Structure formats: C-alpha cells, structure tokens
Amino acid sequence: MSNWNQHPELVELLELLIEERLSSAQFAQLESLVRSDAAARRFYIEYMDLHGTLHWNTAASSDRFLPEEVDFTCDLAPAETAPIGRSRYKQLAIATAALGLILAVTVTVFNKPQNQVAKQDNNASQQIDPAPQKNSTTPNDLIANSTPSKGGMSEGGPVELNPSRTNHTDDPNSTSKNDNTAFVVQTDNSKPSNAATDTGADVVAYVNDQLRQSWDDNEIKPSPRAEDSEWVRRAYLDTVGHIPTGEQVKAFVADKRADKRARLINTLLDDEDYIRNWTTVWANLLIGRSNPREVNRVALEKFLRNSFRQNRGWDDVVADVISAEGTPEENGAASFLMAHLNNEAVPATAITAKLFLCQQMQCTQCHDHPFNDRRQDEFWSFNSIFKEVKVIDRPRADNPKLNERALANVRLDGPTFYETRNGLMKAAYPQFEGTRIAPEGEQDLRGGLAKLMSEGDAPQMARAFVNRMWMHFLGAAFTAQVDDMGPHARISHPQVVDRLTREFVRSGYDVKQLIRWITQSEPYQLSSRITSGNTVDDPATGNEALFSRAYVKTMTVEQVFDSLLIATDARELFGSTWEAVEQKRSEWLQQFVMAFGTDENDEADLFDGSIPQALMMMNGELVQLSLQNKRGTYLEKVAHSKQSDDAKIEAVALATLSRKPTPQELAAVRKLIRDHVGQKRGPEAQAATTAGLQDLFWAYLNSNEFILIH
Amino acid sequence: MSSVPDTKVVRAVPTEEFVQLFSRSQRRLFLHILAQVSNPADAEEILQDTNVVIWSKFEQFQQGTNFIAWSFQIANFEVLKFRDKRRSSRLFFTDELCDVIAREAESMHDDLDLRRAALNECLQKLRPQDRELIENRYAPGNKGKGVAEDVGRPINSVYQSFGRIRKTLYECVSRRLKPSVR
Known part of the structure; x- marks a missing residue:
C-alpha cells in the first residue's frame, strides 16, 4: 500500500503538477522518480486518479459545456455503476445514441472546437501563464531601475518572461490548444537574443522574480539590503579573493552612482x-x-x-x-x-x-x-x-x-x-x-x-557550473550538496537553475557574464544579518536555502593569506619578488591541509575556525611579521601619520574589517591607548600609541569578523 | 460553425449494449488517459478523439469481449498521436514510461475503481469549508487563481490548502481500502 508520507517530495511535485506550476526541471525530477521507483509510480497513478476523479465528477454537475442542440431530458440509459454524478460525456453519449449515430458523430466532432472556444473564454485569464502573479508582485525591479538608459530593455524584460502572454496579446483570436496547457516550456521562446547578451537585465529580473516568489511562498521577509561597506568586502573576497583596502572601501562608500555595485563588479572582473x-x-x-x-x-x-x-x-x-x-x-x-x-x-x-x-x-x-x-x-x-x-x-x-x-x-x-x-x-x-x-x-x-x-542547450555540465558559481557567491548551492545534483537531490529553485543554465550556454559559457548575473541578483545585494522575518532561512540547520539573506562564508586559507597582505601591506616582508611571495603563501597553506589516501584522492582543509587554526593565526609568523612596526607596513604608515587617534583607529578598522569602528569599540580602544600612554610624553607616548594600535590590529585580525565573508 | 457538412451514409446502428458499455466507460477512459498526460484539459481532448474512433469502429467490437480493454487500446493510440502533435509545447513523460504507466494503471484498474467509490464518501467527511473550497477548485473552468480571488486569500495559501485537502482525501481513501485489500 503506498503512502504519501513515504514520498514527501513526490507529493509536492504532484501538487505543483496539478496546479500547473511545475517547471521543466521539476518535471524531469518527477519523471525520474516515477520511472525509477515502482511504489512512486503507483502513488503517481493513484494521486492523478484522485485528481482526475474530482475533476470529472464536479465538472459533471455543470451543463455549461453541453451543446444546446442536444436534448438531454431523454436519459434512457441505466444508472452508471460509478456512484457520483453524471458526466457530460455520459449524457452526450446517451443522448446521441437516442438520436442515432449520424448525429452522434457530427456532434462529437463538431462540438469539439466549440468546447475549446468556450473553455478558452472561461479560463482566459488563468490559462495564460502558470505563474502570472509573479510579474505583478514586482512592479519596480531593482536592476531594471538601475539601467533606465537601456530603452528597449525594460520593455523586453517583463514581456520575455511571459512568452505565452505575448502570444495571446498578439493574436487574441488564436484558439490554439497549446494555450490550454499545464507545461508551457518556459524557456522555449523566441526572445530577442541581443537582450540576454547585453546587460542581462531580463535574466536578473527573472531570477529576482523567482526568488521573491519563493520568499512569499515560504512567508519570509528577506534581510535588508547590505550596507555598502558590508557589500564591498564581500564583492572583493568573492571575485578577486581578498578584502579591499581601506581606501577602496571609502571610495566605494562615497560613490553616489546608482549602479556602482555593477560597476565595481566589472572593474573587479578586469x-x-x-x-x-x-x-x-x-x-x-x-x-x-x-x-x-x-x-x-x-x-x-x-x-x-x-x-x-x-x-x-x-x-x-x-x-x-x-x-x-x-x-x-x-x-x-x-x-x-x-x-x-x-x-x-x-x-x-x-x-x-x-x-x-x-x-x-x-x-x-x-x-x-x-x-x-x-x-x-x-x-x-x-x-x-x-x-x-x-x-x-x-x-x-x-x-x-x-x-x-x-x-x-x-x-x-x-x-x-x-x-x-x-x-x-x-x-x-x-x-x-x-x-x-x-x-x-x-x-x-x-x-x-x-x-x-x-x-544541447542546457547540459548538465553547464547546470553544474551554475550551481557551483551560485554557491561560491551566495554561500549555499541550489542543492544540499553543491556537487550532488543527482536524480534524488532536491533543487531549491529549479527555474532559476534552468534559466541561468540556458543563458549561460547561450552566452557561449561566458564565465564573467554568469558572475555579472549572479552578483547583480537581489539575494547578493542583501545583508547577512538574520532578521525576525527570515530566521527559518538557514541552510546550516539542514533547511533548504531560500537566499533571503547573504549566508556567511568562511574565508579559504588563500583568502586569509591574501587579505592579510592587503590589510597589513606587508608584502615586502615576505620577499622581494612575486615568486618569493607565492612560495611563502604555498608554505603557509600547507600547514592547514591534510591529505587522505582514499579512492577519491580526498583531502581536508583544516581552516575551519578550529583551535589549531586559531593558534596558527594568533601566534603564526605571518601575523607577527605583518604587525611589526617596520617601514612600509600599513601599521607603520598609520601610526606615523598626522591624524588624530580616532582617525587612526578608524583606518585600522577599515583596513581589516572594511568598516568604521562602532562607538563601543572606539571607546574601548581610546581607553586602551590611554592606558598604554599613561603618563608618558613625547616619543615615548608616540610609541605607546603605536603599541595600542598594534593590539587593536591584532585583535581585529583574529576576530571572527575578519575570517568570515559576510 | 454555421453549416453542418453533409452527413455520411449510415451502415448500422450500435446496439443498446454497446451504448451502455460506452457510456459506462467514459470516466475510466478519461482517468486512464489522464494518467498518461497528467493534464485534465488534454485528457478531455484526447477522450473526445478516442470517442470518435470508438463510435466509428463500433462494428469491429465483438460483443462479449472486454470493452474496456478494447477502448483502452484505442485511447492509448490517441494518446500517442496527441503527444506527437504537441511534443514541442508540452512536457510529456518518455514514450517508454508512458507505456509502463498505461499498463500499470490498467492492472490497477479494480483497485482504482474502489478508490473512486471511496473518494465520494471521503468527500462527504471533509470539513464543510474544505469541501466547498475543493469543489470550487474543480468547478468547470476554475483554477487556483480564480478560487483565490473568490475567497479573497493569497494564491499560495490557497495552493497550500488544495494540497492539504487532496492529501487528506488520499489518506482517507487509502484507509478505507485497507481492509478489502489485505
């Protein structure tokens, strides 16, 4: 006996199918489930039978489809064995039998187009698109607004999202039966190809629509838009693998252009x-x-x-x-x-x-x-x-x-x-x-x-790359495991994967273009802070990722090393040449990696916030070296500059955490420096201030905030 | 639509038994087709095509043989034709899988008949507001969006409710069948 509890994902897919909300990727998922598992197939048959019976029986209670020229009062046939209702087909058959075969055939044949038309009228507004509400919920789109100069784009975007609607408005008389469908293949449309390759605003708008829809469906509110300082750090780390300098943060925050985020990504890609x-x-x-x-x-x-x-x-x-x-x-x-x-x-x-x-x-x-x-x-x-x-x-x-x-x-x-x-x-x-x-x-x-x-136009290879890239930037993949998109793996946003995959293939597998789309999407703009409206959206607890906030990622060892160099400006201390620095980097990385001799040539990355890693950071040569008060280091520059202490503290915060110090931090550090300086005067006081800044630098570099991408 | 074309010459009139078999088979045929194409509107269209063939071939039907099996065969063929015609605009299961489903659904035939009967009782056991909602959903030409507008609820919550009610019905039907199956 089949039981829907044994098929939780199957029943959800069938519900989408029944309500005509299934994407082509979900359809593929359904097909593979039904094909591989006899119990699932049985369940599918029973569930569809239930759906069909409900449809059949209730449809029978209305006479609105029945052809007028047939008289239904002469119900000659014995009662049907099935207990419920009288279907229009039964009535049709009985009546036509009474009137003779000629009428039967002609009515059946010529009644058909009429039915079709009648149904079209009844359903016109609902049949157009399985998800028309998605457009209406997002009248002003982030990206569409940020590119107002692209005249045709803003128009091309929404229309293109809804190919079957276009058909309808173009040809209101069309009685094409294709409109009456549960599965319009959404991506199979004849959209202008130049739209996608330009800025991809329509791609981004589609992704945003789908994600907003899933937030609505799950009754959560996305986190607010990330502050510029939070976002710029994330964009640097994800795209070029290290944090921005303090100056770069300041310049970005000061930039007043509406599309500065997209511009920054373009700069970073080059x-x-x-x-x-x-x-x-x-x-x-x-x-x-x-x-x-x-x-x-x-x-x-x-x-x-x-x-x-x-x-x-x-x-x-x-x-x-x-x-x-x-x-x-x-x-x-x-x-x-x-x-x-x-x-x-x-x-x-x-x-x-x-x-x-x-x-x-x-x-x-x-x-x-x-x-x-x-x-x-x-x-x-x-x-x-x-x-x-x-x-x-x-x-x-x-x-x-x-x-x-x-x-x-x-x-x-x-x-x-x-x-x-x-x-x-x-x-x-x-x-x-x-x-x-x-x-x-x-x-x-x-x-x-x-x-x-x-x-093909959406091979698994492209799909896999999209999943990986999304994971890289958003901190979670569309599947629970980024590298397991097998038939049993549930895909959180199949439409998004599908669209990005097809566009990626169409762009000629253009990696930078894919990065533009992902980094311009709404979820990437959001803060990593959890709000009361989206506490459930936490993939770390095993829930499906909904991307209603930026998930916090841990820096890789390489990102830490490169970011330390940026923050401390200590490159020269590690060697005079590029190769020498690379050599140092690779030696440093080896401390964190352990190889296992398995079939899959596995290895573990120990950089996971564990105690050995923390000790390595706090006492390691790298951090010690970079904090020395030597000529050319960032600390030396800041300490010997002609700024107020507060400005120096701010410079250290910007260089390490890409943000200004909080008032509490500022107060604590002022006190720290005061304690260091004590009764000292002149050069002694200067040295004491530097020591205070050094402590602060050390504390910031060893904070969780430093090694996290948020 | 105004002029009815010349009618064909009638060679014979189907027997009363044929008419009865035909009329009793309609829902089963519909559901049999639906299992293969998953969309009621498509299934209705295919059913009409099937009916035309059944009527035009009634002479080939030998009384005393299995009418359902005979008409299922015709329906399966019409499903194939429909799928070929619409392949570009729909998502269909592969031919192979469709074939498997058709065979399995046919073998589950008796069981499904019992389930359909049980469904009627289960519908009566629903809470009145649930019954009303699901009947509204299946009212001819209606869909989720229309229902949502009727009852003034967000579309997604209405979808949730449909799912919940269908699952309840499914469980109820399965419970009722258990004694007779075991």
Whole structure:
C-alpha cells in the first residue's frame, strides 16, 4: 500500500503538477522518480486518479459545456455503476445514441472546437501563464531601475518572461490548444537574443522574480539590503579573493552612482587578481592543495591563468582538461588527469563527474546506487573512457637520454571489465548518459565525451557550473550538496537553475557574464544579518536555502593569506619578488591541509575556525611579521601619520574589517591607548600609541569578523 | 460553425449494449488517459478523439469481449498521436514510461475503481469549508487563481490548502481500502 508520507517530495511535485506550476526541471525530477521507483509510480497513478476523479465528477454537475442542440431530458440509459454524478460525456453519449449515430458523430466532432472556444473564454485569464502573479508582485525591479538608459530593455524584460502572454496579446483570436496547457516550456521562446547578451537585465529580473516568489511562498521577509561597506568586502573576497583596502572601501562608500555595485563588479572582473583568484579556486578543485604525487601544479595554474585571462568558454576549458595529452609542460591541462589516473582511473572518473557534472558516482563503483537509478555499469562505462589514457614515461624530444612523464592515448581493443558484488566479471563499453562513444577520425574517446557533455542547450555540465558559481557567491548551492545534483537531490529553485543554465550556454559559457548575473541578483545585494522575518532561512540547520539573506562564508586559507597582505601591506616582508611571495603563501597553506589516501584522492582543509587554526593565526609568523612596526607596513604608515587617534583607529578598522569602528569599540580602544600612554610624553607616548594600535590590529585580525565573508 | 457538412451514409446502428458499455466507460477512459498526460484539459481532448474512433469502429467490437480493454487500446493510440502533435509545447513523460504507466494503471484498474467509490464518501467527511473550497477548485473552468480571488486569500495559501485537502482525501481513501485489500 503506498503512502504519501513515504514520498514527501513526490507529493509536492504532484501538487505543483496539478496546479500547473511545475517547471521543466521539476518535471524531469518527477519523471525520474516515477520511472525509477515502482511504489512512486503507483502513488503517481493513484494521486492523478484522485485528481482526475474530482475533476470529472464536479465538472459533471455543470451543463455549461453541453451543446444546446442536444436534448438531454431523454436519459434512457441505466444508472452508471460509478456512484457520483453524471458526466457530460455520459449524457452526450446517451443522448446521441437516442438520436442515432449520424448525429452522434457530427456532434462529437463538431462540438469539439466549440468546447475549446468556450473553455478558452472561461479560463482566459488563468490559462495564460502558470505563474502570472509573479510579474505583478514586482512592479519596480531593482536592476531594471538601475539601467533606465537601456530603452528597449525594460520593455523586453517583463514581456520575455511571459512568452505565452505575448502570444495571446498578439493574436487574441488564436484558439490554439497549446494555450490550454499545464507545461508551457518556459524557456522555449523566441526572445530577442541581443537582450540576454547585453546587460542581462531580463535574466536578473527573472531570477529576482523567482526568488521573491519563493520568499512569499515560504512567508519570509528577506534581510535588508547590505550596507555598502558590508557589500564591498564581500564583492572583493568573492571575485578577486581578498578584502579591499581601506581606501577602496571609502571610495566605494562615497560613490553616489546608482549602479556602482555593477560597476565595481566589472572593474573587479578586469582585475589581475580575478585571474589569480579563480586559478586558485580551480587548481584546488582539480588537484587539491596537498600536491601529493608528481603533480605539476605550476603548469596547471598556468593553463588556468590563461583560460581565465582570456575568459575562455567554460565548455572549452573542460574539454581541454578531460581530453588533455602530452606532458604538463607542453599542456598544463594534463596535470588534472595525471593526478587522478591512479587506481584504475577510478579517481579520474569520480572526480570528473563530481567537479564538472556535480554527480556523485563514486559509490556506484561497487554497487547500484541505493537512492537513485544510477547503476554500477554506468560508472564503469564512464570509467572506460578514461581507461583509454595512460601516464607513460617517454624519452624527451630534446634529450632522448632523459625520460619525461606524459599522458598518452592507448588503443582500447574491446571492452574493459569490472566485478559486480556477487563476483561476476562484466564488460563495460565507453558510454556517457547512455550514448556510446567510439573514436571518430581525429577525435578520441575523451574528445567524444567532451563533445557529448556540452551538447544541447542546457547540459548538465553547464547546470553544474551554475550551481557551483551560485554557491561560491551566495554561500549555499541550489542543492544540499553543491556537487550532488543527482536524480534524488532536491533543487531549491529549479527555474532559476534552468534559466541561468540556458543563458549561460547561450552566452557561449561566458564565465564573467554568469558572475555579472549572479552578483547583480537581489539575494547578493542583501545583508547577512538574520532578521525576525527570515530566521527559518538557514541552510546550516539542514533547511533548504531560500537566499533571503547573504549566508556567511568562511574565508579559504588563500583568502586569509591574501587579505592579510592587503590589510597589513606587508608584502615586502615576505620577499622581494612575486615568486618569493607565492612560495611563502604555498608554505603557509600547507600547514592547514591534510591529505587522505582514499579512492577519491580526498583531502581536508583544516581552516575551519578550529583551535589549531586559531593558534596558527594568533601566534603564526605571518601575523607577527605583518604587525611589526617596520617601514612600509600599513601599521607603520598609520601610526606615523598626522591624524588624530580616532582617525587612526578608524583606518585600522577599515583596513581589516572594511568598516568604521562602532562607538563601543572606539571607546574601548581610546581607553586602551590611554592606558598604554599613561603618563608618558613625547616619543615615548608616540610609541605607546603605536603599541595600542598594534593590539587593536591584532585583535581585529583574529576576530571572527575578519575570517568570515559576510 | 454555421453549416453542418453533409452527413455520411449510415451502415448500422450500435446496439443498446454497446451504448451502455460506452457510456459506462467514459470516466475510466478519461482517468486512464489522464494518467498518461497528467493534464485534465488534454485528457478531455484526447477522450473526445478516442470517442470518435470508438463510435466509428463500433462494428469491429465483438460483443462479449472486454470493452474496456478494447477502448483502452484505442485511447492509448490517441494518446500517442496527441503527444506527437504537441511534443514541442508540452512536457510529456518518455514514450517508454508512458507505456509502463498505461499498463500499470490498467492492472490497477479494480483497485482504482474502489478508490473512486471511496473518494465520494471521503468527500462527504471533509470539513464543510474544505469541501466547498475543493469543489470550487474543480468547478468547470476554475483554477487556483480564480478560487483565490473568490475567497479573497493569497494564491499560495490557497495552493497550500488544495494540497492539504487532496492529501487528506488520499489518506482517507487509502484507509478505507485497507481492509478489502489485505
């Protein structure tokens, strides 16, 4: 006996389906549930049957659809076995039988269009769009307002959001049955393509509409808009990987232009540190921080730097990474597979699926997936694509006496084999999502995979990247785990994922454009402060993220290091050259990382607010060095400037926390400095003041507020 | 719409038994179609197409054989045709899944009939305001938005109520069926 308690998500999807509010992504979710699980299918049939019976029975009580020319008084048939109501079809059939077959056929046939028209009129206002109220709730949109100069945009946006409405107004006489639909494919429209690629105001407006709708649905109020000082710090950390300087904060706060946030993002996207930040992020994802095996991190970083510098399409970058050949020196992208081809290419298989597709395949290595319909053979047919490539030692071209390690294709003759749980050996053929891949001319298996992965207008690869980027900026993904978008994973805002994915693909996988859309969206503008109106919106407690506030993120080790350098201006203390600083940085990072020798080449990042990390921060060489009262450091500059003590305190607060000190802080620090100075006069007093500022600097750098992105 | 085209020559008139079978099968046919296309408006349209075929083929029906099975077959074919026609504008289950659902729904046929009967009793047991709300929802041509306007409540709270009432009904129906199933 099926029970809806066993299918909580299924029943919610069916409710959306019944009320014609289901998105195409949710529909896919429903389909996969119903397909994979016989109990779910049974429940679907029973629930739809209940819906249909209610529809049928109540519809029967009204005669408004019945054709006038048929006389229904002559009800000759015996009572129906079904207990409720009399349907119009039953009546129609009985009457027509009485009048003879000719009439029956003609009435049935010619009555149809009339019914259609009649229903159209009755429903005209409701049928247009499954969610027309979404537009009306947001008359003045943040972004639309901030770009008033784009004449056509503000008009193009709302209309485009509602393609079926456009059809209606254009052609009021249209009796197209398509209008009478539960599932208008929302993105399947003929919108002007230039609108999306320009500023993307319509994309942002759509995202905002959907999110506001979900806030309404969940009866929560979003947090207020973030203060400029809060926002600017977040924007810097997320985009370029470090905090802004005190001067940059002041300049941004003083800027009076309405679109200064969008402008700042554009500036940051062109910053050198944008390239550095995203190179770090993806190098860490691709090969980890611990660099255990002979992995050429420098070469991979070079490849990533070039990719982000040129803002290459993400599909191209992924294709290069998974189909790389040669040595890392020739091709930096080769570092990824060289790091993961150990253990029968199992890590390469699992990590590729996890990073680029946000799919968790590793447990299907040994058995069929317990919660979804992923099967063991899928893992191994995916895996067999990577069996084609091997790490080989070959003589160097310039000096044949020396060997070099390189990725090279080996011909696969026939299938690869794996063992099932009951000990059977099974064959696996190269496949991706059910499509067999065969080498074709120049193109090897991995090239074929890369092509398949980016096929279509919303492939999973793009979806996965959107989920990751959203997570990076908003602090939570659309799924509970960012890298698990499998069939069983619930997506909090499927329409948003869907739209962003399609637009991202349409933009040619333009990473910077995606960042613009995300950073211009309303949730990114919000404060991280929880209000009484949205206490429930807390993904940390296991609730679905609703993005009604900016979730607080912890800085990564790299962000801490780079931010310390910005705050203390102590770069020179670590070395005179860029390489020396990088070397210092990588040494410093190693303290926080521990590698595990698992199948998936896992590692842990210990920078999690734990005690060892706190001690490392408080007593570490880095902080001590940067706080020295040496020439060139920020502290030295501030301490020896001709400002009042209050101005100096403010400068320290701005440099570390990107905000002015609170009145309480100010009072406490004044007292601290007074205590330091005591009865001292002249240079002694000056030194005492500096010591006080040093304490303050130390306290700020070791505060939670410093290592959090809020 | 004004001129009725020339009528065809009639070769035979369906028997009374056929008419009875036909009229009794309508709701089952509708629900059978609905399971495959999930949208009542679509299901009604397909039902009408199916009816036309059933009437035009009544001579092929052999009395004494299973009328429901015969008409389900016709309906399944009409569902396929409809899906092909509307594929670009709707989301449908894959053909394969649709086929599985059609077969399973047919095998659950007796059970579903019992559920439909039980539903009527469960409707009577609803709180009056709930019954009124759900009847309002299913009134011909009505939808969530119309109901929300009628009762002056926010649309989302009305959707919530529909869901709650349908779940209540579903549970009630399942409870009532338990003794006869076990």
